[in-house]
Amino acid sequence: MGWYFFLRTSNVPNPDTETGISTGSSDLFPFGKKPIEPESGGLILTPPDSDKTNTTIDLGGGFAEVIPRLRQISTSPTAGAIAFNVGSTTIIRYIDRATGHISETTSDNLAVKKISNTTIPKIHEVLWSSDGSKLLIRYIKDDSVTIRTFYAKIATTTRPERAIEGLFLADDIRDISVSGNKIFYMTEMSSGSSGVLANFDGSGKTTVFTSSFSDWRSALSSPTGAIIFTRPSGIAEGSAYILNIGNGSYSKIVSDLLGLVALGNADGSRVLVSAIVYRGLTTMVFDSKTNKGESVSIQTIVDKCTWSTKNKNIIFCAVPQSLPTGVYPDDWYKGKVSFDDGLWKIDVVSGETENLFDPELEAGVSMDMIKLSLDKEENVLLFTNKKDMTVWIYNLKQ
Helix, strand or coil: CCCCCCCCCCCCCCCCCCCCCCCCCCCCCCCCCCCCCCCCCCCCCCCCCCCCCCEEEEEECCEEEEECCEEECCCCCEEEEEEEEECCEEEEEEEECCCCCEEEEECCEEEEEEEECCCCCCCCEEEECCCCCEEEEEEECCCCCCEEEEEEEECCCCCCCCCEEEEECCCCCCEEEEECCEEEEEEEECCEEEEEEEECCCCCCEEEEEECCCCEEEEEEECCEEEEEECCECCEEEEEEEEECCCCCEEEEEEEEEEEEEEECCCCCEEEEEEEECCEEEEEEEECCCCCEEECCCCCCHHHEEECCCCCCEEEEEEECCCCCCCCCHHHHCCCCCCCEEEEEEECCCCCEEEEECHHHHHCCCCCEEEEEECCCCCEEEEEECCCCEEEEEECCC
16 A cells, blocks of 8 residues: 555546646645554454454463464554565564564564664655565655655674665655565656656666556556556546556556556456445456456455455455445545454455454454555465554464
């Protein structure tokens, strides 16, 4: 997830007409309000009467460590997290939003250790490489205008706390997404915008997309393909395209929908879309070859979803229990409305759905889930609670 529309334009032209550059500015970050600090610290464990399965580790001497299936990882607001596998171990690594300190834990142990105490204050967003060793740290300079992106690598050392080292990418990268160790980002030019594919550190840059329209979002679904779509707003019609990074060609998936948000699966065969249809929030899946769309039996914003890493037909989504009156997704991005979600697993081909958990029942906590992701082995589902920006995991193997 990124920030609320960097220099969000108030009038969004139809990119099909390529009428030029849109102008104007207002709010900066999706989920842009300062996160609410938790009222109290401590990890929230599954209530004793929960019917879900926990993991009990025998520590010897009659002591046991109970690891809840739904587990809070951080107790303070974070800017980004990653779950990755080293052998049979699933590691969860995250960065503190206020200080930039990096900590990690594992899915089978409650111990948390700090691995970097390099201080980088007031971070707004962090994106990670798939192996958790590199990260892009994003923040706004003191001028409240310039967007900075810092590439950092966690130093290899035997010291308990490792420094991070790196370099700055170009200023004012408006939108950026990651797949593996590749990045795709959009930059504005005097004549519109360009889409650039690069290595994680910004090297090996190749411009693969240009447009006279400037207000784009992107999602790099694989090192060879990306979904690009107009900045979503409930008061402006949007379009979504599949971009072939290899040759720069792109094809339209869907257009003329209010509040359109899109996310492609790993092989680009299907695109999940949420939009306002007949004044209601609708979630659909499109076949990228036929452009045929079908409704999905959930009602959510695609920013709250992630595709399976193992099955191209499976999507995991946080689904609001109810939808307050509002302009979507704008009011949710701005923090004017908040959701109470449950977590669902959906097969978009068979239509089969599974309710994985309700946070209120599982942990006694209301959650508005964002930044959903999976480790490669799909041992855990990682997400952030937008209400306080804390990181959580749900163990899919217990």
